Amino acid sequence: AQTVTQSQPEMxxxxxxxxxxxxxYDTSESNYYLxxxxxxxxxxxxxxxxxxxxxxxxxxxxxxxxNFQKAAKSFSLKISDSQLGDTAMYFCAFMEGxxxxxxxxxxxxxxxxxxxx
Amino acid sequence: EAGxxxxxxxxxxxxxxxxxxxxxxxxxxxxxxxxxxxxGKEIKFLLHFVKESKQDESGMPNNRFLAERTGGxxxxxxxQPAELEDSGVYFCASSxxxxxxxxxxxxxxxxxxxx
Numbered sequence: 001a002q003t004v005t006q007s008q009p010e011m012x013x014x015x016x017x018x019x020x021x022x023x024x025y026d027t028s029e030s031n032y033y034l035x036x037x038x039x040x041x042x043x044x045x046x047x048x049x050x051x052x053x054x055x056x057x058x059x060x061x062x063x064x065x066x067n068f069q070k071a072a073k074s075f076s077l078k079i080s081d082s083q084l085g086d087t088a089m090y091f092c093a094f095m096e097g098x099x100x101x102x103x104x105x106x107x108x109x110x111x112x113x114x115x116x117x
Numbered sequence: 118e119a120g121x122x123x124x125x126x127x128x129x130x131x132x133x134x135x136x137x138x139x140x141x142x143x144x145x146x147x148x149x150x151x152x153x154x155x156x157g158k159e160i161k162f163l164l165h166f167v168k169e170s171k172q173d174e175s176g177m178p179n180n181r182f183l184a185e186r187t188g189g190x191x192x193x194x195x196x197q198p199a200e201l202e203d204s205g206v207y208f209c210a211s212s213x214x215x216x217x218x219x220x221x222x223x224x225x226x227x228x229x230x231x232x
């Protein structure tokens with residue numbers, strides 16, 4: 001079974017600065033996807049960024065980028081130029097590819113990020 | 118398009134009572150998923166519907182939980198009788214395609230507190 005570990009329960013950052021959230025995972029699969037989801041207070045959870053394991057290039061989405069280290073099974077999220085609206089719970093998640101595990105997402109416990117003005 | 122709607126947003130019930138949570142997926146999304154986050158722990162998969170059929174219910178904790186999706190539209194998740202350990206946030210998500218490479222649309226969740 002896969003596991004996802006987020007070792008930072010809480011983090012804070014000053015507005016406009018850069019912050020990195022850590023995530024490690026464990027799997028014996030070779031084909032899989034990794035995700036970062038964001039849930040602002042009392043709002044729905046949304047997909048921030050996605051990485052296919054077979055791609056060596058790190059995914060980027062505007063101010064959000066990942067550092068995907070496949071051999072180390074590490075998948076960290078970097079948020080540049082942090083904004084107050086980035087305050088949220090961030091979840092790292094894993095999904096087997098090709099329908100393995102019936103497309104279930106395996107989540108970490110989450111990191112609560114607070115952006116301070 | 119309207120998002121995934123869940124209600125109630127909050128529910129506080131006494132141990133032994135029954136609660137029914139509802140999820141309205143995005144119109145046209147055949148795949149509907151239920152997840153749960155118990156305080157301080159990971160979000161865990163409960164079950165997956167494809168239209169009205171249960172594709173995978175391996176995450177359902179026990180037979181006190183009953184999920185339905187009549188007509189392949191909205192889904193309900195009933196807990197009867199509720200126990201203290203059922204407290205948590207229940208998330209619903211939907212997608213047009215199975216898996217959809219993780220691009221699910223999630224609802225805001227229902228926070229259930231059993232006292």
